[in-house]
Amino acid sequence: MIRKLPKITVWRAIFAAIMASGLYATYLRIFYGLGGSTNLSDKFPWGLWIAFDVMCGVGLAAGGFTLVAMVHIFNIEKYRPILRPAILTAFLGYSLVVVGLLYDLGRPDRLWHPLVMWNPHSVMFEVAWCVTLYSTVLFLEFLPVVLEKFGLHKPLNWIHKISVPLMILGVLLSTLHQSSLGTLFLIVPEKLYPLWYTPILPLLFYVSAIAVGLAMTIFESWHSSRAFGRALELPLLMSMARVLAVVMSVYLWIRFLDLSHRHVFGLLSQNRIETWLFGLEIVLMVVPTVLLYQQKIRSSPGRLYGCAVMVVFGFIANRLNVGTTGLEAGSGTHYIPRWSEVAITLSIVAAGFLIFRLVAQYFPIFEAHSAEIAPAEVEETEAESIEVA
Amino acid sequence: MSKAILYDSTLCIGCKACEGACAERWGLPYNDQIAAEEHISAHKLTAIETHGDKFCRRLCMNCVQPACVSVCPVGALQKTALGPVTYDADKCMGCRYCMQACPFQVPSYEWSARLPKMRKCNMCYERQSAGKQTACAEACPVGATVNGDRDDLIREAKRRVAEKPDQYYDKIYGIEEVGGTSVLYLSAVPFAQIGLRTNVPHEPLPETTWRVLELVPDVVSTGTVLLGGIYWITNRRAEVARKEGRR
Numbered sequence: 001m002i003r004k005l006p007k008i009t010v011w012r013a014i015f016a017a018i019m020a021s022g023l024y025a026t027y028l029r030i031f032y033g034l035g036g037s038t039n040l041s042d043k044f045p046w047g048l049w050i051a052f053d054v055m056c057g058v059g060l061a062a063g064g065f066t067l068v069a070m071v072h073i074f075n076i077e078k079y080r081p082i083l084r085p086a087i088l089t090a091f092l093g094y095s096l097v098v099v100g101l102l103y104d105l106g107r108p109d110r111l112w113h114p115l116v117m118w119n120p121h122s123v124m125f126e127v128a129w130c131v132t133l134y135s136t137v138l139f140l141e142f143l144p145v146v147l148e149k150f151g152l153h154k155p156l157n158w159i160h161k162i163s164v165p166l167m168i169l170g171v172l173l174s175t176l177h178q179s180s181l182g183t184l185f186l187i188v189p190e191k192l193y194p195l196w197y198t199p200i201l202p203l204l205f206y207v208s209a210i211a212v213g214l215a216m217t218i219f220e221s222w223h224s225s226r227a228f229g230r231a232l233e234l235p236l237l238m239s240m241a242r243v244l245a246v247v248m249s250v251y252l253w254i255r256f257l258d259l260s261h262r263h264v265f266g267l268l269s270q271n272r273i274e275t276w277l278f279g280l281e282i283v284l285m286v287v288p289t290v291l292l293y294q295q296k297i298r299s300s301p302g303r304l305y306g307c308a309v310m311v312v313f314g315f316i317a318n319r320l321n322v323g324t325t326g327l328e329a330g331s332g333t334h335y336i337p338r339w340s341e342v343a344i345t346l347s348i349v350a351a352g353f354l355i356f357r358l359v360a361q362y363f364p365i366f367e368a369h370s371a372e373i374a375p376a377e378v379e380e381t382e383a384e385s386i387e388v389a
Numbered sequence: 390m391s392k393a394i395l396y397d398s399t400l401c402i403g404c405k406a407c408e409g410a411c412a413e414r415w416g417l418p419y420n421d422q423i424a425a426e427e428h429i430s431a432h433k434l435t436a437i438e439t440h441g442d443k444f445c446r447r448l449c450m451n452c453v454q455p456a457c458v459s460v461c462p463v464g465a466l467q468k469t470a471l472g473p474v475t476y477d478a479d480k481c482m483g484c485r486y487c488m489q490a491c492p493f494q495v496p497s498y499e500w501s502a503r504l505p506k507m508r509k510c511n512m513c514y515e516r517q518s519a520g521k522q523t524a525c526a527e528a529c530p531v532g533a534t535v536n537g538d539r540d541d542l543i544r545e546a547k548r549r550v551a552e553k554p555d556q557y558y559d560k561i562y563g564i565e566e567v568g569g570t571s572v573l574y575l576s577a578v579p580f581a582q583i584g585l586r587t588n589v590p591h592e593p594l595p596e597t598t599w600r601v602l603e604l605v606p607d608v609v610s611t612g613t614v615l616l617g618g619i620y621w622i623t624n625r626r627a628e629v630a631r632k633e634g635r636r
Contacts, residue, residue, distance in 0.1 A: 074619060
């Protein structure tokens with residue numbers, strides 16, 4: 001029997017090219033060290049792998065805790081259908097953050113050291129503990145999906161019993177480390193450009209993580225509906241878009257107040273790279289916020305998706321600015337990531353997409369809710385979607 | 390009593406004897422090519438910089454309240470009672486937060502090593518523990534680098550400035566910078582002109598993150614009560630609704 005070869009599509013070719021370059025970059029990283037695979041230097045010790053793979057990775061996975069809080073703690077049942085994909089994204093996200101860390105740490109074999117050698121004064125120590133514990137929580141939150149698939153009901157019941165404290169713990173741990181990623185940079189007041197350095201960085205990181213978590217949920221719902229030919233949960237996403245618009249508004253307002261209280265608006269008149277990057281970041285956040293307030297935009301899947309993408313890119317721009325570009329002038333140096341840094345980052349992202357797709361294909365991620373929801377509620381949801389259509 | 394180093398730029402003749410002594414003490418190679426490098430790195434833990442006709446020596450400031458010690462997630466860096474900031478390479482996992490946090494950009498990394506370490510001056514902790522002078526102070530032929538108790542050295546520096554006010558810039562670098570450093574500088578010109586960072590805050594940097602970190606127990610306890618309470622209220626409401634609906 002002749003086995004059919006997988007069809008070569010443009011996306012598959014791009015994926016293969018990214019993975020191949022990532023593989024070669026991995027070889028460089030292992031055999032030639034950080035010096036042979038990155039453009040980092042004594043004056044610029046953190047680059048793309050920290051600013052994107054870790055800081056953006058953790059933030060983009062924030063949908064997990066946001067939705068868990070909405071569904072399980074605030075008991076907003078209607079969001080339940082998108083809870084599982086959000087938890088899956090979060091679990092995958094954190095796993096990939098660890099992969100990114102293995103590349104970035106000088107001694108990846110000592111990743112476990114902070115768990116044994118304590119320094120409670122270190123923000124990094126707190127982040128290490130929170131991320132470890134939260135990954136465990138996410139694993140337990142995701143486990144029911146696997147248990148369901150294989151019909152293991154006994155352990156399923158055990159997890160159900162501890163689920164409430166588990167969910168609360170997850171939200172608390174997320175609150176701590178999402179904000180702590182901002183706290184990391186409080187130690188560099190003389191290096192980070194004043195448009196970004198503020199004592200309330202932890203608060204800004206926290207609120208923006210909630211926003212991007214919601215945006216990512218819209219993003220992945222849209223993609224999975226296309227990939228699996230599912231109907232889009234539009235009414236649900238529309239109401240989530242409202243929440244997103246409000247969270248973004250709160251974020252932007254705090255940001256504005258902070259800038260004005262620190263009297264740094266004058267800096268915007270300077271023709272510097274920082275001014276333009278700051279502008280880009282703010283535009284990518286303001287535009288979708290304004291658009292999302294309009295019913296017309298929210299009810300169109302394409303436009304809704306476009307807004308979510310803008311929020312995601314605004315978020316990424318912010319984290320990259322705080323983690324790299326905003327530090328260049330203060331560090332007295334320039335940093336452009338080497339190709340191998342970019343290749344590994346892209347490989348990690350590509351691997352994320354692939355694993356999500358595979359898991360969603362073989363495990364009850366999307367169909368689960370139909371069995372859980374009572375018939376009356378389904379009718380209600382349908383009525384709503386008809387109304388919108 | 391905490392130890393310190395006083396470097397008097399007006400006395401320094403740029404002979405680089407300190408660099409050679411430092412390399413020898415660490416077992417690092419030292420030759421003409423390395424001597425020509427005017428910046429500290431993983432293979433050169435102190436360096437003499439030339440700024441016009443002035444010299445400036447760079448080395449770890451061994452801060453009184455070091456940012457690097459506070460940020461290290463594994464406690465590889467320690468501030469000793471003697472004064473030096475020491476480093477335990479066996480603990481270090483290479484996150485390089487110390488390098489990011491250091492306001493003087495001192496810690497250097499062995500970028501091309503497969504099992505890299507951070508490198509920095511530790512003010513000859515072993516030598517000073519044994520009652521000896523730092524290698525650099527011992528090697529200095531003109532007394533531009535002297536080693537002693539921090540309080541004594543501050544007094545000595547003030548005496549020099551008071552005695553010859555026309556030869557010195559009227560400040561001592563390292564008394565107030567980041568809450569105090571164990572390396573003190575005297576100069577004929579404002580410190581920025583010999584390459585020292587003058588934009589560093591005068592408060593100890595660990596404070597900046599500790600202000601937030603110390604809130605963690607509050608956030609956890611308040612959060613638990615708040616989230617638990619919200620859960621209890623919202624789910625009670627749902628329960629009631631379910632029961633009433635069934636009736």
